[in-house]
Amino acid sequence: xxxxxxxxxxxxxxxxxxxxxxxxxxxxxxxxxxxxxxxxxxxxxxxxxxxxxxxxxxxxxxxxxxxxxxxxxxxxxxxxxxxxxxxxxxxxxxxxxxxxxxxxxxxxxxxxxxxxxxxxxxxxxxxxxxxxxxxxxxxxxxxxxxxxx
Amino acid sequence: xxxxxxxxxxxxxxxxxxxxxxxxxxxxxxxxxxxxxxxxxxxxxxxxxxxxxxxxxxxxxxxxxxxxxxxxxxxxxxxxxxxxxxxxxxxxxxxxxxxxxxxxxxxxxxxxxxxxxxxxxxxxxxxxxxxxxxxxxxxxxxxxxxxxxxxxxxxxxxxxxxxxxxxxxxxxxxxxxxxxxxxxxxxxxxxxxxxxxxxxxxxxxxxxxxxxxxxxxxxxxxxxxxxxxxxxxxxxxxxxxxxxxxxxxxxxxxxxxxxxxxxxxxxxxxxxxxxxxxxxxxxxxxxxxxxxxxxxxxxxxxxxxxxxxxxxxxxxxxxxxxxxxxxxxxx
Numbered sequence: 001x002x003x004x005x006x007x008x009x010x011x012x013x014x015x016x017x018x019x020x021x022x023x024x025x026x027x028x029x030x031x032x033x034x035x036x037x038x039x040x041x042x043x044x045x046x047x048x049x050x051x052x053x054x055x056x057x058x059x060x061x062x063x064x065x066x067x068x069x070x071x072x073x074x075x076x077x078x079x080x081x082x083x084x085x086x087x088x089x090x091x092x093x094x095x096x097x098x099x100x101x102x103x104x105x106x107x108x109x110x111x112x113x114x115x116x117x118x119x120x121x122x123x124x125x126x127x128x129x130x131x132x133x134x135x136x137x138x139x140x141x142x143x144x145x146x147x148x149x
Numbered sequence: 150x151x152x153x154x155x156x157x158x159x160x161x162x163x164x165x166x167x168x169x170x171x172x173x174x175x176x177x178x179x180x181x182x183x184x185x186x187x188x189x190x191x192x193x194x195x196x197x198x199x200x201x202x203x204x205x206x207x208x209x210x211x212x213x214x215x216x217x218x219x220x221x222x223x224x225x226x227x228x229x230x231x232x233x234x235x236x237x238x239x240x241x242x243x244x245x246x247x248x249x250x251x252x253x254x255x256x257x258x259x260x261x262x263x264x265x266x267x268x269x270x271x272x273x274x275x276x277x278x279x280x281x282x283x284x285x286x287x288x289x290x291x292x293x294x295x296x297x298x299x300x301x302x303x304x305x306x307x308x309x310x311x312x313x314x315x316x317x318x319x320x321x322x323x324x325x326x327x328x329x330x331x332x333x334x335x336x337x338x339x340x341x342x343x344x345x346x347x348x349x350x351x352x353x354x355x356x357x358x359x360x361x362x363x364x365x366x367x368x369x370x371x372x373x374x375x376x377x378x379x380x381x382x383x384x385x386x387x388x389x390x391x392x393x394x395x396x397x398x399x400x401x402x403x404x405x406x407x408x409x410x411x412x413x414x415x416x417x418x419x420x421x422x423x424x425x426x427x428x429x430x431x432x433x434x435x436x437x438x439x440x441x442x443x444x445x446x447x448x449x450x451x452x453x454x455x456x457x458x459x460x461x462x463x464x465x466x467x468x469x470x471x472x473x474x475x476x477x478x479x480x
Contacts, residue, residue: 011270011274013270013271013273013274013277013278014270014273014274016278017273017274017277017278017281020277020281067266096266096269096270096273097266099320117269117273118273119269119272119273119276119305119306119308119309119312120276120280120305120306120309121273121276121277121278121279121280121281122280124273124277
């Protein structure tokens with residue numbers, strides 16, 4: 001069974017475009033979309049609205065926007081990296097910003113990759129394809145993450 | 150004090166009856182009096198004829214104000230100092246206005262920055278769905294429909310380039326300067342190599358004078374030459390035997406760098422508009438651009454205390470001259 005991709009994205013147009021980009025290059029994983037940082041944390045840790053639900057398997061990959069309502073992308077990153085369960089989870093920041101401060105902060109907080117969303121859809125599709133192929137197929141995960149259900 | 154005018158009375162609160170005969174150290178803060186500041190300023194004025202400083206002073210009621218003080222020594226015929234004339238300007242209002250202005254500027258920067266960022270997301274939506282529409286339903290549309298979709302994509306692309314240029318311009322203003330000795334010839338060479346690699350079909354003769362050294366921030370040096378040489382590269386695209394020259398000359402005794410091309414040139418009547426953001430002297434269809442490159446170059450030079458200006462004629466190329474303050478040291 002293929003694992004899901006967790007897309008943390010508050011903009012519905014960007015969500016549809018990301019899904020279209022994945023489909024256009026044949027990435028077939030289910031994509032779970034959450035709308036803000038707080039929901040992302042609840043989903044991954046089984047808290048809040050996800051409390052009591054069957055604990056969901058860790059996603060294969062988290063695609064994280066930075067500018068999010070309630071809990072920011074950087075805060076999500078900090079919380080995920082400081083928890084043993086998600087410390088090694090592959091997280092790729094997918095954002096409009098290419099500010100040095102955002103880049104530096106993301107890497108300091110332990111992000112695995114940082115991709116700027118291009119305005120041009122063709123370029124966006126190329127970027128999404130590259131991210132998908134690399135993190136879902138090419139990259140070897142540490143055993144602690146690879147072997148969790 | 151031997152004379153005391155109304156301006157002084159209004160500023161400091163003393164009437165002439167109570168101040169005449171007093172020593173001017175009465176206006177200084179106790180700590181300045183204790184460390185001999187009043188005497189030092191008078192002895193500086195005695196030695197140099199004039200001294201000027203900015204510091205805190207006291208009014209009659211004990212409140213402080215920030216002052217610019219100029220002291221001039223008054224000399225008799227043989228040149229002996231017989232007294233001092235002292236002019237005090239209250240800087241409080243100016244200081245407050247400067248702070249308000251710099252706060253407003255910072256706020257405006259932050260605002261335009263946020264706007265530019267937030268504009269990208271909806272733009273990506275417009276461009277993205279037009280592209281998906283074209284990819285998915287392009288065959289069902291006739292040529293006219295396809296053309297209109299292309300227009301949407303083209304305009305979205307232009308707007309994207311504009312937003313990126315705006316963001317880059319904003320970033321220049323906020324970034325801290327780290328000035329060091331930079332080899333502009335080497336930077337220019339790298340810029341030309343990148344331009345040539347991006348458009349291998351173009352044949353441009355490039356002459357870069359070796360050993361062009363200047364004192365500026367290396368990142369901004371690159372942005373500066375990318376804009377100026379990129380400009381020359383772009384506007385010589387329709388010129389047979391295009392030529393770009395980068396070198397140094399002297400104008401009124403000041404080392405002046407230049408970037409010259411033999412391209413489309415411009416009408417000197419509009420030279421003042423060249424450096425205004427979004428002002429373009431050619432249509433976007435003639436030469437694609439955001440109208441922000443030269444504004445960026447100018448802002449980089451202004452931040453370093455330098456200048457930029459241009460000379461040109463329609464159809465006869467353009468030369469951009471710039472100066473940068475030299476930091477002590479041999480070249």
